[in-house]
Amino acid sequence: MPKAYSNSTLSDVAREANVSVSTASRVLNGLAEKYRISRSTAQLVRESADKLGFRPSQVARSLRLKRTGLLGIVVPDLSNPFFSSIARAVTVSAEAEGFSAILADSGGAVGKEKTLIDQLTTRSVEGLIVCPVGLNFEHLETVHQQGMPLVVVDRCKANSSMVQVTSDHIAGTRQAMKLLLGNGHRHIGVLQGIAGTLPCDQRLQGVQEALTEVGARLDSAMIAGDQFTYESGYTSARKLLTTNPQITALFAMSTPNAFGAYQAAIELGLRVPDDLSLICFDDVAFADFMQVPLTTVSQDVPELGRLAASLVTQQLVHGKVPAQKTHTIPVTLLTRASVGKTSPS
Amino acid sequence: MPKAYSNSTLSDVAREANVSVSTASRVLNGLAEKYRISRSTAQLVRESADKLGFRPSQVARSLRLKRTGLLGIVVPDLSNPFFSSIARAVTVSAEAEGFSAILADSGGAVGKEKTLIDQLTTRSVEGLIVCPVGLNFEHLETVHQQGMPLVVVDRCKANSSMVQVTSDHIAGTRQAMKLLLGNGHRHIGVLQGIAGTLPCDQRLQGVQEALTEVGARLDSAMIAGDQFTYESGYTSARKLLTTNPQITALFAMSTPNAFGAYQAAIELGLRVPDDLSLICFDDVAFADFMQVPLTTVSQDVPELGRLAASLVTQQLVHGKVPAQKTHTIPVTLLTRASVGKTSPS
DNA sequence: ATGAAAGCGCTAACAT
């Protein structure tokens, strides 16, 4: 019975089979044909390898071949379903192409993100998929310019030469706004995430565009928030709703933002959707079982990850440099119960 | 301005500094003192390294030192918040101890799990944290017996010599059952997950024990289900509720199970908690915003991951072999709204 | 206080 995991090396196998290491290497790498190695020798080598439970050292191969088959993936928070879903898609896609992925969690800190990417390059990952914190891209640009295949997901950078994958924030937001506006809402508050990040900026732009089309404009007093978190949603919704009592609808940039807003609404005695409509970007699991099922703009999260992974593996295995820099994934409006019509006044 | 990422090697640095590679290596590894290398030489080496943007190759180091600083983590489904939360805790803890983690998703297939672990060992990971599918442990036992530091999380194996970390399923279930029984429920249906896995078996045992204490017993006709999924919960709840109309409460083994059950209840015209009480193991994000906030037995998921990671890193960096084989993490009953009293009959 | 050289396990160019 061969040991399943051993520390025997190629030279052990060669010795056992009475052949040279090159012959052993060739056979074990399926190059027997090409080198016209006799069937009997090949067979012998394979048996020896089997007997010794030979496992080729990827480390040694990597050093020799200068290819590690390693990808790095960094996200701001893996406990956030949005990012874990991306991480899953990346891992699975990478695996299918023969790559393994080293996972890193930046905790939303740019400094940490930088350190992690540094470590990953030091480990000779062949490609990088990163969901950046989104405010500083210098370290990403640098590593990209040095020739590292790199794909940025979600919090992209405007005007960048890096390959980027993101949802269609503008179209998604416009759909959401269209629903709100079509239902008579004219005083719409915006709960924003991290200002300056592309998802945030583009959603803001979508709001503006939609408003412009109906001859309105976005008052900066109607915008609040600074994180994609529950707390930010709660605090900013409270602020907005007390300062601007004329608000009939809230557009939240994330699900946690929306839940925070919902809580704020309850505390202020506002019923959703009767007194206040609520819509948000991102989707929740089990949204249908919520007190008020949220109407959302749902992103195709696995597709973001899948595409990002494929963009780097295609480049790695087939040398296909992505023709397009910016890849935009469509989103879907999921109409549930949290948006209502304004009462005719 | 030094290049941030380059491909210059140690010998490049040595040449630049007019010293030997050994000296360069020593200085750059902080061994200058120990080898009594002159301050000026050391300084020169550092400057050269800086100038060339030298980044030591971890793969070369790994080959030489036979230490990769790599951990493997495999889970059945990273898009499940339970597992992504574990993965996060593991990654972060590992990182803090100087390790990186390769992430792998088995998709709940034992065969895949086996292949992945095989690949990971081939990549010379120094330790393994695995949330197994939970039905077959041979491959895990094997790799463990070969001396690989390995910690099993969640779906553990009874009577194993492997190091295992899991929640206190029995105590948690008994707490849940105590609540149900205290509220007068005597006809309690059980929605189980993957039969044969330890979490499933122990929860079943907890149900039995609690029932025995009040002089009742668990009828096998009151158990249904075969996965920890929504569908399994839905199907088995429908079956149980139609076959046994006397049921007043359902104990679900997972949150998705519980949501499936909730849907089934709605369709059967049963109100929760008035007509049917519902309680489940695992917790949901935003449970408070559910139509009927679920009463749950909440696991300390991050702690499961943290402990597992620490168990392997402690062994790796300090040679501390875990004294205990089985590590049980306490759980907490979170009383919300889905459990009611039976109507006096 | 520093250097030369072996060798970790593998692949591939260059023999024969």
Add this chain to the structure above:
DNA sequence: ATGTTAGCGCTTTCAT
């Protein structure tokens, strides 16, 4: 059809 050998980039023993 198979073997010899250099070398990937690093650490460390042994010299000096």
